[in-house]
Amino acid sequence: MVSSDWQVVTARARPGSDRFVAIAVFSLLAAASLLPVLLTPIPAMVDYPNHLARMYILSQNGTPDANPYYEVAWALYPNLAMDLLVPQMARLLSVENATRLFLLLSQLLVVGGALVLERVVKGRVHIAGFAALMFLYCLPFTWGFVNFEFGLGVALWAIAAYLMVVEHAWPMRFVVNAVFVTALFAAHFFALGIYGATLGFYELWRAHDRKISYGDAALRLAILAIPVVVLFAVMRSTAGSIGSEGTIWHFEFKPIWLFRIMNGYNLTVSAATALGLMALVYFAARRGVLKLEPAGIWLATGFALLYLAIPSKLFGTSFADLRIIPAAALIIPAFCSLSLPDRRWTIAALTAVTGITLANLAVVFGVWLSYRADYASIIESFHKIDRGSLVLVGTSGEGEDPPFNDLTQYPMFYAPTLAVHYADAFVPNVFTEVGKQPVQARAAIRRLAIPYGGPMPIRVLTAIAAGQAPTDIPPFIRTWYRDYDYLYVLGPRVVNPLPDLLEELDGSARFVLYKVHRAP
Known part of the structure; x- marks a missing residue:
């Protein structure tokens, strides 16, 4: 267990009813968060109809119903999650339902991955599930970046799997890393980048904490990088590519995205819930009930620097830097400790999280139904x-x-x-x-x-x-x-x-x- 690497500050024993209330609130919020996808035939997300159109083209390719204007040209592109899965699922379901099921699976991967990662790191689940629900309909997800959402969900599970074997011999670490790097390379390039950055920051913290030699630290990082280098070489030899040309930095937008991230449809709700969440985290940190563990400090610092450094448009893909925010929000809670003094704090925290989650969910549900x-x-x-x-x-x-x-x-x-x-x-x-x-x-x-x-x-x-x-x-x-x-x-x-x-x-x-x- 990774929790042996650093001391986890555990909360004082709570009455069983407090744990039951937290589980009940999480279960209700999780069920409510899945309703928009379950009840809406075509989710009203910006890119979603376009992705659905492409799924029709792929699913009908080679049949009498194939569209006469489009052709399918496969190559090793690191952005193929739904393109690989949905046409196969559509053999059993309609294309529309298969695409919607893919979106639902992406959401389950995100929430489940956050829970599993926290379990691996701390030995228990505590706050990561609530963080995942608050960000389940953040801007990148509600705008229909579905391959990224799926890939990020896989990345959370991949990080958890690697941390489970982080103390094992290098062959075990190499195999686990290679399997997930391959899956993430096919799913989405930025999700692979999030995975690599997280483990890179973690290995740097581990090397610093244990005073590992530079040679050993470099070897561990090389084991992480080898599968990626091999896949890039294969991609280049098979005429694959990563997006197109076009790199633009919009530094002036980086402070704005912090308040724009929570909701893809309503600026006021997004800013209000983002400010509410920031205030909640700040107050809890000032009172000492929320703490970043040493590994968490390295990860938070690394993600902050990455957010500042990465362009807004990279390889022709817009909002590259924006995607760092939900990734950090899903990963860092696993490396936080929360110790609430009494039941009043527990109820207040659950109320605040519920309010933020439901406020964004209500806007999303309202927009989707209106369409x-x-x-x-x-x-x-x-x-x-x-x-x-x-x-x-x-x-x-x-x-x-x-x-x-x-x-x-x-x-x-x-x-x-x-x-x-x-x-x-x-x-x-x-x-x-x-x-x-x-x-x-x-x-x-x-x-x-x-x-x-x-x-x-x-x-x-x-x-x-x-x-x-x-x-x-x-x-x-x-x-x-x-x-x-x-x-x-x-x-x-x-x-x-x-x-x-x-x-x-x-x-x-x-x-x-x-x-x-x-x-x-």
Whole structure:
């Protein structure tokens, strides 16, 4: 047990009723946290509909129902968790249910992994489960980074497994590490990075605490790194890759994300719950009831430095630094000790944690339920599209993104991509970025693909159709009025900007479907 490495401050004996209350509260919160996924056919997460569209393409590949515009091109990409699992699960379930089951499994891996890690480190479970529930619907997860969520859940189990054998001979450590490195490499690159960073920080603390020689410490770190180096070599030899080019640092956003992290839909709730959690941790630490153990101090310091150092956009993937926050929130509680003086403290702590969890959960559930009708409407609208058509996606807003103060518009962003299944259509926004997804547009249509982009502003589309577009318009959109058969305009309704070119066919409060009468 790792707990033999450092003294765990145990709480004074509690009456059995206190433990029962804590277990009951955790069980109820856990059950409530799973309800949104269980009760919502298509979770209203930003990227989720796009991932679902890709699952349809993969599951139907090689069948008579295969989409004519996309092809599957497998390579060793470190971002394939759902791409590998969901099509296999879809042999027994519908693609929609298989994708939702994958999301549910990801949540169970996250919560279960946090509990198991704490059990391995402390010999008991105490606070990690509550931390996991508070962050189960944090921004990266509610925005639909499902491969990352799944990979992070696996990483928690992997860290726990390694710590169980950390004192064993090197062959045992090497095998355990190699197995999980392989799984994480296939699941998600950033999850592998979290795993490697955690064990690297832990090994550095262990070397410092036990005054291990530099040579022995370097050898232990090398054993951790060897499987990763081998997989990178294999990836390069098989034309695999990690995302695309593009590295951007947004240092000005790093303080903001600390208050933005808790909720992906409501800025006020996110800031309030983040401040509440910070105040709770600060007060408990000042009163001496919450303490970081020595290994925890090294991990917390390491994660803080990593958060400051990592770019906001890395290998073409946005919000790379943001993902460090939930990772740290799931790992560090295992290395904390909590000693509540009496029952009043216990009830107060449970009340605060319950309030934070339920506040975020209520927002998520409300947004997801509000989208059920819109998702049903847009799926119904696909039946008004001729099969095999080309479908463009636009927005009535001023830019690619909805207003930052109304994040509830985001879940509609990629809903039109489901036309690839319901209408055998081509939709340029389907995720087809080389290095991330094993799906790509066929050569004949690839010039129109926007592998990782949002909807085009209707004002830009209008200017292009009127011959007034600026010269820097990208090639894939310059002749949209001749290339596409249909146009979805997302966002608040506006008057038809091109009545001679666009014929309204369908719509709801969040979208309008137009037929494009192609210009000669």
